[in-house]
Amino acid sequence: MKNKLRVGALLLTAVMLVSGICESAPIVVRAEEQTEIEQEALQTVNGENVEEKIAVRSADTSEMVQVYGEDIEFDKTKDWDDHGEFNINLTTEEALNSGAKVSMDVLVPENAAYSGIIKIQGVARVGSNWTWTEADSITELTSESFGEAENEYRKAAVTFTFGAGVEADALAQFTLKFAGYQCDYSGAIYIANVTLTDGEKQENGGNQGETTNIPVAEKTDRQLVYGKEVSFDASKDWSDQGEFEIGITTEEALHNGAYLTMDVLVPDKVEFSNCIKVQGIAKVGDEWTWTEAGNIPELTIGSFGEAVDGYRSATIRFDFGDNIENGAVKTTLIKLAGYQCDYAGPIYIENVKLYDKQTSGEQPSQPEKPALPEKDPSIIDNFEDGTCDDWANGGAWQYTNSIVNSVAEYNSSKMMKVDLDYTGMGSCSWSEAKLENKFAKSFDISAYNLLTFDYYYPAAMSGSKIKIFSNAGINKEAEITEVETLSDGMIHAKAQVRFSPTDKGLADLTIGFVGVNTEFKGSVYVDNITLSQYNATGDFVKITATPKAVGTQADVSNAPTQVKLSDANAGTSATALYAYLMALRANNQVLFGHENDINKMVSSSAQEGDVKEITGSISGVYGIDSLALTGAELGISDAKEALNQAVAYSKQAAKQGAIITLSTHMPNFTNEKIKVNADGSYDFTACDFSEAKDTSNNCAEQILPGGAYNDRFTAYLDIIAEYANALQEDNIPVLFRPYHENTGSWFWWGSSTGVETYKSLWRYTQEYLQSKGVHNMIYVYSPNGPVTGAEEYLTRYPGDEYVDVLAFDYYDDYSTYPATFDDSFFKNLETTCQVVSGLAAEKGKVAAISETGVRAMKKDGSDYEGLLVSGNPIVGHNWYQEVSNIAAKCDMPYWLVWANFGDTNFYVPYKYNETYGQELINEFIEFYNSDNSIFGNGTNFYGNMGTVKGMTYNTAQGYLIAPFELAAIKEETVFCASVKNAQKVSFVVKNPANGKEIIVEAAKVADSNICEYAATFTAQMLSEIGQADTATVSLVADGNVLATVGNISLGKDKDKAAANVIDNFDYYAGSDGLLQSAYTENSAGGCSSSFTLSADHKADGVYGGALHYQLNTAKSEVWTGQNKTLEDLDLSAYNAITMWVDPDGMGQKLVIQLADDSGEEFEVYLSDFVKGTEASYVTIPFSAFKGKKSGTLNTAKITRFAIWCNSIIPEGHTGDWKVDSVIYFDGIEAFTADDALLEQADADGLIFTKESPIKREDPTPGTPTPEESKPENPKTETSQPEAPKTDDSKDNSKASDSGSSDSSAEEIIVNWTEVQVQTTAAKAKDAGGNLNFVSTGETKVPAAVLNSIRGSKVTIAFHSGNGLALSISGQSLKNVDLMGPQNIDLTAKRDGDRITVKDTGSFAVPVNLHVAMGMENAGKYANLYRRNTESGRWEYCGSFRITEAGQAMFALICGGEYRTTVTAEAVKETVVYVGNGYIVKAGDTLSQIAAKHRISLIELIRKNPQIKDINKIRQGQTIRF
Secondary structure (H helix, E strand, O other), X not given: XXXXXOOOOOOEEEEOOOOOOEEEEOOEOOOOOOEEEOHHHOOEEOOEEXXXXXXXXXXXXXXXXXHHHOOXXXXXXXXXXXXXXXXXXXXXXXXXXXXXXEEEEEEEEOOOOOOOEEEEEEEEEEOOOOEEEEOOOOEEXXXXXXXXXXXXXXXXXXXXXXXXXXXXXXXXXXXXXXXXXOOOOEEOOEEEEEEEEOOOOOOOOOOOOOEEEEEEEEEOOOEEHHHOXXXXXXXXXXXXXXXEEOOOOOOOEOOOOOEEEXXXXXXXXXXXXXXXXXXXXXXXXXXXXXXXXXXXXXXXXXXXOOOEOOEEEEEEEEEOOHHHHHOEEEEEEEEEEEEOOOOEEOOEEEEEEEEEEEEXXXXXXXXXXXXXXXXXXXXXXXXXXXXXXXXXXEEEXXXXXXXXXXXXXXXXXXXXXXXXXXXXXXXXXOEEEEEEEEEEEXXXXXXXXXXXXXXEEOHHXXXXXXXXXXXXXXXXXXXEEXXXXXXXXXXXXXXXXXXXXXXXXXXXXXXXXXXXXXXXXXEEEEEEEEEEOOOOOOOEEEXXXXXXOOOOOOOOOOOOOEEEOOOOOOOHHHHHHHHHHHHHHHOOOEEEEEEOXXXXXXXXXXXXXXXXXXXXXXXXXXXXXXXXXXXXXXXXXXXXXXXXXXXXXXXXXXXXXXXXXEEOOOOOOOOOOOEEOOOOOEEOOOOOHHHHOOOOOOHHHHHOXXXXXXXXXXXXXXXXXXXXXXXXXXXXXXXXXXXXXXXXXXXXXXXXXXXXXXXXXXXXXXXXXXXXXXXXXXXXXXXXXXXXXXXXXXXXXXXXOOOOEEEEEOOEEEOOOXXXXXXXXXXXXXXXXXXXXXXXXXXXXXXXXXXXXXXXXXXXXXXXXXXXXXXXXXXXXXXXXXXXXXXXXXXXXXXXEOOOOEOOEEOOOOEOOOOEEEOXXXXXXXXXXXXXXXXXXXXXXXXXXXXOEEEOOOOOEEEEEEOOOOOEEOOOEEEEEEEEOOOOEEEEEEEOOOOEEEEEEOEEOOOOOOOEEEEEEXXXXXXXXOOEEEXXXXXXXXXXXXEEEEEXXXXXXXXXXXXXXXXXXXXOOOOHHHHHHHEEXXXXXXXXXXXXEEOOOOOOOOOEEEEEEEEEEOOOOOEEEEEEEEEEEOOXXXXXEEEEEEOOOOOOEEEEEEEEXXXXXXXEEOOOHHHOOXXXXXXXXXXXXXXXXXXXXXXXXXXXXXXXXXXXXXXXXXXXXXXXXXXXXXXXXXXXXXXXXXXXXXXXXXXXXXOOOXXXXXXXXXXXXXXXXXXXXXXXXXOOOOOOOOOOOOOOOHHHHHOOOOOOOOOOOOOHHHHHHHHHHHHHHOOOEEEXXXXXXXXXXXXXXXXXXXXXXXXXXXEEEOOEEEEEEOHHHOOOOOOOOOEEEOOEEEEOOEEEEEEEEEEEEEEEEEEEOOXXXXXXXXXXXXXXXXXXXXXXXXXXXXXXXXXXXXXXXXXXXXXXXEEOOOOOOOOOOOOOOEEOOOOOOHHHHHHHOOOOHHHHHHHOOOOXXXXXXXXXXXXXX
C-alpha cells in the first residue's frame, strides 16, 4: 500500500548562520513507486503558492545550490573539521516511517582534486522539540567518489536513511553537516536533486505479525542527574557535563526501533535561554559497545509543562537503530550539554522506560541462564523481639578492644547496636571485630543467593568495611550500596553479599566490622538481616565446554642429566626440578600456575579450589606466600598452627602433581606490629600485606648483619627455612621467589632500597637459608614488567651465582570502566619474554612469567583487583591460551596468575553451580584441553626424573654489608662484606671530585657465621681523599669487582633541604645520577619517564627538575610515573603544598600523589592546567587530595610523593597515541595557606598564581649556592653555572688590547705575570667572576697561575678566536694536587666545525671547552666528537643544549682533534672516552696510571679486559681509557 504524505514548504534553504539571512531556491522532488508525494497537497509559504517552483526533472546545474553559500576550505590536520549545519527546509505534517530516505546529488567542479575524505552527516529535526535525529550512517566521499565530468561538474549520489527515530513525530527540518577528515579540499560544493522517500509502513497480519512496542525495563524513581547541580557555559555550543549512568539493562539484545523514554524535571521557578541537549547512549554486548541513540532531544524553557509539586517536566525519547541488536544492553547513560545555555541548578529524571519493538509470532532467542525457583525473602533477624543474645563475640583480627552488642531503638525501629572501639589501631589498614550467631536451626539457602542488612554508621566510619562469613561457603567483603545521609548525620546503607545457592544449610553467620586506619570509638547499627534473590541471569554463562578426563601429559624425555644451580649443595629434588623445567622448555610445554590454588576459592561448592572444580585437576604450579606461613593469609593467629597448615597445603598440592612456588610479602622489620614473645622470639601473625608496603626507616639497611633489626629478619627467615625443610623431608623442591617487583616503589625492598643494598639483601638471604640446611630451593628473580631491554632488566639482578630462574611480574591492567579489549598487553608481554628469555639463554638459565593476570576496573571505580564477574574486556580472546602460547614461543616453561580470594578479587573463572559459571569458564576449559597446557594431573614430575647431577659457580662472590648508598662518612669507619671463593679482598674508595682513590685491604673476621671480611677506613684516609658528595666504595675480590655503592658523602653530611621541602632539586650536587637515585619509575608497557636537573627551567635556586615522559597506547589508558620515598614526613603543621610547574601543552592526565602510613594513595589532577604552556605556582590544599579508598590523608606521616602522567587520547584521534614531552617542576614544599589564598581555589580545590604563595625575605632559604651545587664530575650541560661567553669582546688582560682575535692577525701571547697579578687580586677580593684573556698562540698555563685561583670562585678563560675558549675554575681545583703539573697546555684553534686542542695526554686539572654556535641555534643541541687517531673514527663525546646567547660548553679530558655538529634533538649515541691510551713505562703500576689519568682503578680494569692480572702489566703495553 502506498503512503500519502502532506509535505509542507518543501524548499532548499541555504542558512547564513552568522547573519541569520536565508535565501530560498527550488529543489527537485521525484515521485517513487513506494511513496506518492501528491503535488496538489503542497502548501503555501507566506501566502504564495509554491507548486510551480517545484519541478520534477533530471539534474541540471541551474538547479544547483552552493552549500553554505560560499567556498569551503578544510583543515588537513584535523580528523573532523566541522563546518556547521546547512539547512534544507524539508518538512512534513506527519511522521515518516522507519527506513525513510533523503537522496541528493553532491557536485564539485570538474577540475577539483583533493586528498582525504569529505564527510556528510544528515540530520532530521523531529517534532515540536526539533529533536536531533541522525541518519544511520555518515557518507564519506573521496576524490574518486565523483563520476565523470558533465557540464563542468563531477557528481556523486548520496542517500541518508533514517531509523525509527523519524516515527516519533513530523519532520520539522532537515540539515546537512560537512566535515573534512584530513582533507585538503578547497572550493565550492553544491547539492541538487534532493528527494525525500518515505519508508515502508509495517502492516498488520501476514507472516510478519503485528509490530508492538514491549516495555522491557524501567526505573521509575527520581534521580538527581550527576548527584549535584549543573551549570552550563553560555559561551559554548556544546557545554558537556559528562556521562550519567541510568542503570537500565537487558538480558537480551533488542530490535531495531527500540527506544527509551524518560521525564526530565526542573524546578518550577527556573528560567534559562537557548536549550539543553540530552544524548542517550546504550552500552551493548560483551564488548560494551558505545551505541548512541539516533536523536538528541533539545529542551528549551518552553519544552517543560505546567508545574506539579514544585517541578516542571518534559518527556523525551531516544530511538536506537540496528546497532542495538548487537547484544544485551549492559547499561544506559545520558549526557547533558548546553547550547549557549545559561541554566544553573538541579536537573532530575524519572519514569525511565525502555521499549523493544517486537513482532507477534516472533520467538526471541533466550540464552540458557541459571534460574532460581521463586521464593519469598526470609528474615534471619530483625531484632523486633528485643533481644540479640544469640549474637556473640566471634573473635577479632588486629582488634584489641571490646565489642559490645545490644538492642536499641533507632530510626523508629528496634535494631542491634554495636559498640566499637578502634582506639590505638589507626595504623592498621584492617582491624576487624566480629559478631557471630550459631543458629539453632539452619536456614535453607538452596533458593537464595543474596544476603542483605540495613547498616547505620557515623561519618567517622566512612571507608570502613563489612565482612561476612558462614559455614555455607560465604567468605567475602560486603558491597555497601544505597548510601544516604540522615538528618542526624548518621549514614544509612545496604550491606549485601552475593553467594552461590547450596543445599548445605546456613548454620551460622559472622559479621565482621572492619576499621581502616581509624581511631573511631562509638556505635553502629544493624537491622533486617535478610536472605533473598537477585537476578543472576546476566552474570553467568552456561558451561558448554567439557574438560578432558586426563589433562595433557608433560614430556620429560629431553631432560638433561646435569644442571648448574646457584646452591653449591643443591639437593636432588632441586636439580631434578631444574632439569624438568628445561625438558618442558625443550618440548614446548608450559605449566599453568595459580596462587593459593587449593586453599582460596570463589565457589562455595569447591573443595580444593576453583581450578579443580572446573577442570578436575589442580594447577600445575601451586603458589603460596610467606603471609600464609605466618598466619595472615590463612586467618590463623597461632604461629605454629599457621606454619603447619602451610606445609600441609603444599604437600597436598604436591601429592596431586603441582610444583610448589613460594613468594614473600615480608613485613618491614622495623614495624611495630611485630611482637616480641615472652621467650624473646618474634610473633609475625599480626603482619599482613600492608606491612610489606611500609617503606619507612631504610629497612633493608637495618636487617643485614650488624643491623639493629637483623635478629627479627633472621627469625622470619627461620620460618621459611622450617617450611622448606619440612618439604625437603618429602623430597619436594620449591621455586623460591623473594623480593619480587623490586623495581617498583610499593614494597620496602623496592626502589626505596638502594640497588647494591637490594643485591646484598638477596645474597644474604640465600646464604642464610643455606646455612640452615635449605637445599631444595631454586631461586627466582622477578622484577616488575614490562621491560624493553637487557640493561633495564639487570638493574638489580643479584648475579648469576645467586639466581636460577629469570622471571618477571606483569599484569594486563584495564584502568577504566567499562573497558574495551586492547592487545597491547600481548605485544608488550612477548617483547618482555623475548628479552628475559634471551638473557636466560645467554646465562644457561630458565626463564618464566612468575606473576600475571587481568585486573579490570570495577563499575564503582574502585581499584582493580582481578577480573569482573561479567563484562570483562578479554571475553572472546581466550586470554589464558594466548599467554600460554607466548610463554611457549619464548621458551618459558611456567607462568602463574594470582589467587581467587573472592568474587571481587579473582583471576581464574569459577562455577556458579553445576550448569553455569563465570563468563570466562568455557575459554578456560578450552585452555586446559590444549596440547601445551600442563596442569597438576599431567606434570609427571614426582618420581619420574631419576638422578640429576648438580654443578655450581666457583668464582669469587659476595656482597657489601657496609657502607650503603647515600652514606655520609665523616669519621673512621669499618667497611664490611661477605665474600667466598676469594684469596684477596679489598675496598676501593674513589672521590670523583679530585680523581683520588684509596685501596683498603680487608681481613677475614674470625668466628663470623658468614664469610665476613672487614677493613678500617681511617681518619687519615678520609682526610687524604678529600670531601665529596658522590664518592663510591667498591668491593674487590681477586681483582673482580663484586659490588659498588655510590653517592657516598666523604668528610661532610649530605646537603638537606628544610623539613617542609619535598623537593626543590638543589640538593643533588648537580648530579642527575643522585637525583635519579631518589626517584623510581613505574610505567605501563611502552611508556617511560625520568627526572633530570635543568638549569634553564626553574622557579629559583640553581636547578629545577625536568620530567621527561613518553606514553604510547592504541586505546587503553597507560601511565608512567616517578615516585620518591619519604621517611614518615611530618607535614601536620601545614595545610597545603605548593609547586612551580611549567606545563607542556599536551593535556595528558598529570597526577600529583601522596601516600601516608596507611598505604592509601591520595591524588589531585592537573590535566586541564597542562593543556597550556604558561608556568604557574600550583597550590594544593591537603583537603583537595582524594583517597583511592575514601580515606583521610594523615599529614603527620607522608611516606611517598609521586608524579604520574596518564594518557588522554584526544577526541577524534585515530591510530596509536604517542607523547614524548617534558614538564618542569620546582619548589615542591608544604606551607600554611592563609584564608585569602584558599578562597581562590577552583572547583577542584586548586589555586594557580603567577607568584610564589610563600612570602619570605630570602626567596630560597637554605638553597645551595651555584658553586655548592656544581657537579663534582660534571656533565657538559652543567659543568659551569656561569660560563664565559666566547665573543672575545671582554678581556681583562693588557695583552688583549694589542691585537684582534682573528686567526689571520698577529699572534697574541699571554703575559703570565700579568695574568697572575689579576688572578691573585681577584681571589683576594673573594668576589668571584670570570677573567677573560685572548691568546691566539701558545697557551701553557703555569702551575703558579692555577695555584693563584685554587679554591676561589674565579674562573680564567683563554679565547683563541673564532668563538672558541677554554677555561679552568678555581673551585674545580680545590681538591686537586698541583704539585705535579707544571704547565697545562690549552693551545687551541677553531676552523669552522673543526677544533684542535694541543694533545699532550690527559689534562691534570678539569678543563672546559666553550664554543659559540650562533644565536640562531639557540635551543638546539651542539654535539662534540673526537677523532680516534688509531681507528680514524669520530667518537662521540657528549651533547649540550645551546643557550639563548648561542653558547655551548663541554668538559674536556684531553686534547686532540674535535668537531661539532648541531641537531634539533640530542643525538642518541654512547659517549666514548677518547683518550689515545697510555703506553706503559718501566716502574708503572695500574694504580699510578689510573691516578695520573683521573680514572678509578676499578674503572680502568673494566675498560681493559685484556689485563688478566692487575699486578702484572708489561712495558710498552697500551692502556685504554
